[in-house]
Amino acid sequence: MTTATLAKPQAQQPGKGSRRLSLPAVLLLVAGVLVLTSAVRLITGADGITSTGQMSTALRLAVPIGLAGLGGLWAERAGVVNIGLEGMMILGTWFGAWAGYQWGPWTGVVFGIAGGVLGGILHAVATVTFNVNHIVSGVAINILALGTTRYLSKFTFENAPQGSSKQSPPIDSLGTFDIPGLSSALNTLNGKHWFLVSDLAGLLGGLITDLSPLTVVAIALVPVTWYVLWRTAFGLRLRSCGENPVAAESLGVNVYKYKYIAVIISGGFAGLGGAFLSIVASNVYLDGQTAGRGYIGLAAMIFGNWMPGGLALGAGLFGYTDSLNLRGGTTNVHALILLLAILLVFGAAWLAWRKKYLPAVLTLAVSVLMFAWYAGTNEVPKQVVTATPYLVTLLVLALSAQSLRMPKADGQPYRKGQGK
Template sequence: MTVSEVTAAPPAAPPDPRRPRLDRRMILLAGLGLLVLVALARALTGATDITSGGTIGAAIGLAVPIGLAALGGLWSERSGVVNIGLEGMMILGTWFGAWGGLAFGSPWAGVVAGAIGGALGGLLHAVATVSFGVDHIISGVALNILGLGVTQYLSKLVFVGMKGGGETQSPRIPAISTVSLPFVGGPLEDLERTRWFLLADLAGLLRGLTQNVSLFTIVAVLLVPLSYYVLWRTAFGLRLRACGERPVAAESLGVNVYFHKYVAVVVSGALAGLGGAFLAIVAAGIYREGQTGGRGFIGLAAMIFGNWRPGGLAGGALLFGYTDALQLRQGGTSVHALLLVVALLLAAVGVYQLVRLGRSRAALISGIFAMLVFAVFALTDTVPEQFTSFTPHLTTLLVLSVASQRLRMPAADGLPYRRGQGK
């Protein structure tokens, strides 16, 4: 028996020949189709902000902490440890990130300190779940509570008395530099102002991706392919994933299951801590109590939406970041335009279900919901402010409900493990 056999799934049913294989070409076509739908909604509604460079840039900034938390959840759960303590680890990352930046006078020192703070939370979670066999959910909830309490105590101990600091916030943190791709910002902005169909929308997308991008954002984006390489292209990653699929079989092949679980959960905490440091150093420039705002839980949802894969969770983080950016910039107007995009997407899904897969019932349900959403769009001019503030969380619920039927979590995720239990 080889190590590769450890992660082999049980024999599955033959793939449906009508379902297209999700490769790079299909992903690019889906992205282009989505851009066309959003451009059409922009042209019909006049909500220019839904594809503006400012919205795209804000969406990326809002997606980074969610994506880092999701990436942390991926490392932990691929090793078989459920980590709903991501929120607590992010909270630790916000405080330690602010403290590190202030104590050493460098924002990058804050980045390192934020990662260390989150890693300490991950280590505590690993000790509880891996060594002592505490229920993963209970340990995660306790860590969320502990992270909030510890940072409140440390703020009173450290930030009180500092200029600009207090019990619930830190002084201003040194900023991390931003970079822009030279010579393209002006032409892209001019093209965006023309409002030409698709061309102006593409210009807004490119301007948001290439102008005033934080160096921390670039580092965070690079962590996604790096995690994919380590987990799916190295022997260490194969052993780690084996611990989340069949730990007893991995143990029989000489894999130190405890070691790999510890490494995965500590790395998970460090990544979540980086997400918290981003919020304090880049997003706000200051630590404030409660500034994570549940992003650790949204990151967990993005990881599930991405089917425990790096590319999928990155797409989920961008989706949640985009909806958050819309409600922050133009509120009800932009979210109202997004209703038309949702209606068009549901209609397209219905046509696909009927023509490609032959599922008339699913197509009918998609069509009914598409008409309902379009009716709401046609009969209203804006979306109430109370609803727009809830848009990111509603998106989380809708995405998880739609994606739930195609998900496959690691086989041993959340299951207790004891060395020698299979002997």
């Protein structure tokens, strides 16, 4: 028996042995949901749920969540749990706004990344070098970032024109662009409200309307992350540190170095997400601007089973539900109650097919309650709309928890030479 086998981490693996959905299966599932959504739109008359404006807003709101999720993916693939994503995003919002106000938006983007990197370095020193509990370190960074940015705001923004202790002066825009001709054609087609065709037009139109250059960069980082982590020797070594660092060390991998690199990159992604919030999404820094998006990004990463593609889908889902709140979608959320009730019926049928009868019955019972809620009301309270992103986060994690596979050594303490 080898040393690596003896030292194999004993972390519990949720959903161990579960199969990942293939790309055709995922595409078929997405297509099915889109068809069902189109049918619900026709039944309820809530045309806004697939409008170009709704999708464009959803994309803008999904970007910071996706960037935070990518940050969590890099860290956890190297075996470091990064609860501090929220704090790193906060640092990104403040440093991005501070530098963007003085030297322009692109400089602000660079400083936002640097602010997140600073948080990543602190987390790496605590967890990798000093073996501090990863959760404790992450929570400490969140608290420290919040206090630090509030303190700095008092003597940087408070005396600036149009600024205050809780808000920065306006920052110049990075600008937006459309694809000429195609954007207007898709928007016109979306306005026809035809079954499925108009919904596809709204989805595609939202992806190419009022795009910020930083949005394009963020989207490109998803396939780049996949390629680097799964198609390069560097990525293989980094992922080995999250699966079995003792075995990686026995093969000559400098585990400390790769963990540091991963956590610093993680902080940079989170900082970029924060800079996006303060420079692109709102063009000012606001106290409490992240609003838990770091945690939602972590949820998107878990929903995506620690894979970039699944993470992107999760970020899109959470961004969409958040956009309902931003666009005043009480009627749209009411329509989505019907959609969710129908999806739960399919979920119950799938569970019954897998002979999980008790979960199937419980899922069906929840579906009946959702149908009753939809039938008994004409619209939902504004408070429910506001809470929708967080409710969806809890619901998605609860439903997907049994089919996940985290890196085997994720969150486990590591010391050089511990396998000897």
